[in-house]
Amino acid sequence: MSVLITGCSFQYRTSVAVFRDLNLEFRSGATVLLGPNGAGKSTLLSLIVGLLRPGSGTVRVGDLASHVRRTRHQYRRRVGWLPQNVTAMPGLKVREQVAYAGWLKGLSRRDAWDNAAGALRRVAMLDLADRPSRALSGGQLRRVGIAQALVHDARLVVMDEPSAGLDPQQRRGLRDVLNALAGDVDVLVSTHQTEDISDVYQNVAVLSLGVVRYHGSVPSFLALAEPGTEPSRRAEDAYIRLVGAAE
Amino acid sequence: MRTLYSWRTRAETYATAPLLALVLLQGSAVVGTTTPLYWTAATANADLMLFIVVPVCAAVAAWEGARHRIGRIDTMTIVRRSWQVALVAVAPTLVMGLLGIAAAVASTAPAAVGAPGLPDPWLIAVYILVMAGHTVVGYGLGRWLPPALALPISLAGSYVWLAYPAAIEPFWIRHLNGLSFEGCCTIDRSPSPRALLATAVFAVALGAGVLSALAGTRRMRAVGGAALTVLSIVAVTVALPLGPSADAPRGGSVRCEGSKPVLCLWPEQEGSRGLVHAALASSYARLADVGMPLPAVVTAREAEARDAIFVGLAARPEPRDVVLSLVAGAVPGTVPDCATRGEWPGANSHVALTAWLALAAGVPASDLDGVAPPELIDLASRVRRLSNERQLAWYHANLAPLQDCTTQPRLDPSAFQDGAR
Numbered sequence: 001m002s003v004l005i006t007g008c009s010f011q012y013r014t015s016v017a018v019f020r021d022l023n024l025e026f027r028s029g030a031t032v033l034l035g036p037n038g039a040g041k042s043t044l045l046s047l048i049v050g051l052l053r054p055g056s057g058t059v060r061v062g063d064l065a066s067h068v069r070r071t072r073h074q075y076r077r078r079v080g081w082l083p084q085n086v087t088a089m090p091g092l093k094v095r096e097q098v099a100y101a102g103w104l105k106g107l108s109r110r111d112a113w114d115n116a117a118g119a120l121r122r123v124a125m126l127d128l129a130d131r132p133s134r135a136l137s138g139g140q141l142r143r144v145g146i147a148q149a150l151v152h153d154a155r156l157v158v159m160d161e162p163s164a165g166l167d168p169q170q171r172r173g174l175r176d177v178l179n180a181l182a183g184d185v186d187v188l189v190s191t192h193q194t195e196d197i198s199d200v201y202q203n204v205a206v207l208s209l210g211v212v213r214y215h216g217s218v219p220s221f222l223a224l225a226e227p228g229t230e231p232s233r234r235a236e237d238a239y240i241r242l243v244g245a246a247e
Numbered sequence: 248m249r250t251l252y253s254w255r256t257r258a259e260t261y262a263t264a265p266l267l268a269l270v271l272l273q274g275s276a277v278v279g280t281t282t283p284l285y286w287t288a289a290t291a292n293a294d295l296m297l298f299i300v301v302p303v304c305a306a307v308a309a310w311e312g313a314r315h316r317i318g319r320i321d322t323m324t325i326v327r328r329s330w331q332v333a334l335v336a337v338a339p340t341l342v343m344g345l346l347g348i349a350a351a352v353a354s355t356a357p358a359a360v361g362a363p364g365l366p367d368p369w370l371i372a373v374y375i376l377v378m379a380g381h382t383v384v385g386y387g388l389g390r391w392l393p394p395a396l397a398l399p400i401s402l403a404g405s406y407v408w409l410a411y412p413a414a415i416e417p418f419w420i421r422h423l424n425g426l427s428f429e430g431c432c433t434i435d436r437s438p439s440p441r442a443l444l445a446t447a448v449f450a451v452a453l454g455a456g457v458l459s460a461l462a463g464t465r466r467m468r469a470v471g472g473a474a475l476t477v478l479s480i481v482a483v484t485v486a487l488p489l490g491p492s493a494d495a496p497r498g499g500s501v502r503c504e505g506s507k508p509v510l511c512l513w514p515e516q517e518g519s520r521g522l523v524h525a526a527l528a529s530s531y532a533r534l535a536d537v538g539m540p541l542p543a544v545v546t547a548r549e550a551e552a553r554d555a556i557f558v559g560l561a562a563r564p565e566p567r568d569v570v571l572s573l574v575a576g577a578v579p580g581t582v583p584d585c586a587t588r589g590e591w592p593g594a595n596s597h598v599a600l601t602a603w604l605a606l607a608a609g610v611p612a613s614d615l616d617g618v619a620p621p622e623l624i625d626l627a628s629r630v631r632r633l634s635n636e637r638q639l640a641w642y643h644a645n646l647a648p649l650q651d652c653t654t655q656p657r658l659d660p661s662a663f664q665d666g667a668r
Contacts, residue, residue, distance in 0.1 A: 049324050076324045089318030091256030097318075100251055106326035109251060148323075 001062045001155045001186050002027050003048055008057035010047060018043045019210045030182040032197050033190040034239055035207035041190040044207065045160050049081040061156055077106060080149030082159040086141050088133030094144055095120060095129040101148035119147035123177050139170025143177060156186045163193050175200055194235040206242045213242045258307045259343040266303050267350045270296045274354020281358045284515050284562035287437050289359035290367040291428040293351040294374065300347030301378050302405035305385030308340045309401035312389020330458045337386050344378040362562060363514040370428060370438055373446050377425035380450035381405045387457035419486035423449040427493035434513050435497055435549050435559055442493035445486035452478030501548040507531060511546035515562040526569035530608035537607050538639045541577065567614055574604040585652035593648025596656045600645055602627035630660045637663045
């Protein structure tokens with residue numbers, strides 16, 4: 001399911017414009033969004049999931065536009081969202097938390113409860129379904145967040161820096177989850193981690209100062225690296241060359 | 248149907264039983280202070296337990312709001328409407344509140360058991376609105392403030408708003424919080440429709456304002472602010488003419504029966520009709536002997552008292568109370584306007600006339616303790632020793648000063664003895 005951003009401008013009330021006339025299309029599959037801090041990644045993702053509204057222009061996921069009030073519920077049902085900070089609701093067990101997220105997304109209580117088990121299975125957390133959410137590690141909580149994004153059968157899952165703050169082992173677990181998801185749903189992930197993008201994603205977009213510096217396939221992105229760069233450093237090198245050139 | 252999350256996680260699971268116990272305990276302590284055998288009064292007295300029920304609901308709802316705040320549901324892309332999320336979140340709190348109100352009404356009900364009718368539905372509806380309003384406000388505070396602030400502010404704020412308006416002026420403030428019905432009502436009175444409406448509208452204003460503000464959009468916040476403002480103004484406007492108490496003459500009709508006098512009583516007093524009529528008939532006969540003119544109708548309905556004597560009676564009055572009520576109703580009790588601007592020479596006449604009428608109606612002087620001071624009882628006894636014509640002359644001479652500020656009373660009975668001028 002493609003994401004089409006057309007002529008999009010956005011400005012927070014008290015700051016300078018984050019985007020001016022942004023045009024971008026994320027095609028189906030798994031896409032990683034790279035960019036330095038302050039590049040506008042989180043703002044862009046918030047526009048895509050419908051938390052923010054563009055000042056001008058449109059954001060579409062498939063045939064639905066984020067600004068159309070009549071279809072806003074369908075739009076939000078179509079998109080799953082993992083914000084940067086996933087927190088446990090006090091007192092809730094893992095499955096309850098995921099089911100509650102499903103109910104908030106418009107599922108009936110029964111469907112939310114049933115879907116929660118399926119979503120937890122997809123993120124390999126079903127065995128912890130009866131554990132209090134508060135007792136989870138950061139990596140586990142992030143996976144619960146992904147389950148919350150999946151519980152209502154979203155077609156596109158948008159994740160804002162899901163690997164931030166995770167240790168290498170937790171990152172590997174998250175990568176496995178993303179790999180498993182990538183075949184079922186479209187995934188759009190913002191991150192600072194460049195080392196393993198070729199393992200998970202098909203497409204890369206690089207954003208800097210509100211401008212798209214690169215958008216294309218992973219192999220084309222890696223080809224931007226300095227010739228002779230060792231394979232494990234090619235993504236990082238390509239990124240630095242793009243962003244360095246921009247800043 | 249399964250709940251969204253288990254009861255184990257809800258504060259109501261742990262708060263309901265102690266809350267109900269506390270309400271029943273408090274109710275048993277105050278049940279004796281209400282007008283017996285009158286459902287409206289028993290229901291009104293239950294508002295004393297709102298002190299307990301409502302702040303607890305507000306605090307529990309604040310905790311639920313705090314859970315949503317901690318769980319950052321604002322950062323989720325929610326499909327359901329914010330008011331739906333809020334109301335579902337506080338639904339168990341509302342159920343707890345309803346149980347609390349039911350317990351409050353049940354705890355004061357023993358005072359009315361045996362009386363005709365049922366608990367007052369309007370009062371109960373207002374209590375429910377007050378409870379729901381505070382619950383929604385508590386939830387809103389939980390969403391907006393850190394839990395360490397939201398919970399104590401909800402609990403204490405709710406309690407203070409319920410407790411303190413009764414102690415301050417202007418009076419209209421106390422008619423917005425739902426606690427002004429305590430002490431209402433004697434059988435001839437009922438809750439003021441204005442007080443009921445003002446309380447209900449203000450509770451709705453609070454709830455609607457918070458629910459709209461929770462929507463998160465600027466437009467809905469503006470709608471919420473406007474709703475809160477407009478409804479609050481309406482509530483204050485409705486409450487503005489009210490005095491310190493929230494009661495008014497009772498509506499509905501009394502049943503009139505008998506003769507000499509015709510006696511009109513409320514349904515609650517029907518069981519005592521025979522006793523009341525006998526006491527009144529005896530007094531009427533005694534007062535007729537003195538030549539005292541009395542209307543043909545005695546009524547327990549204050550609003551009908553223009554061509555009749557109003558008697559304020561309990562459901563099961565003693566004969567002495569019946570006669571004293573008749574006497575109180577026979578003497579004009581209204582202070583003339585001029586008394587507020589200057590001296591009112593007739594101020595002392597009222598008690599003296601009441602004491603004389605009571606003696607003339609057959610109440611022994613020894614039963615007048617608390618009705619009149621000893622010197623006026625003695626004075627009334629001396630008046631009683633005059634001839635009937637002179638007693639009546641004394642009565643009329645001292646009746647006039649009650650109604651204006653220029654006529655001097657002539658209380659000394661010696662001025663009415665034979666040969667006196």
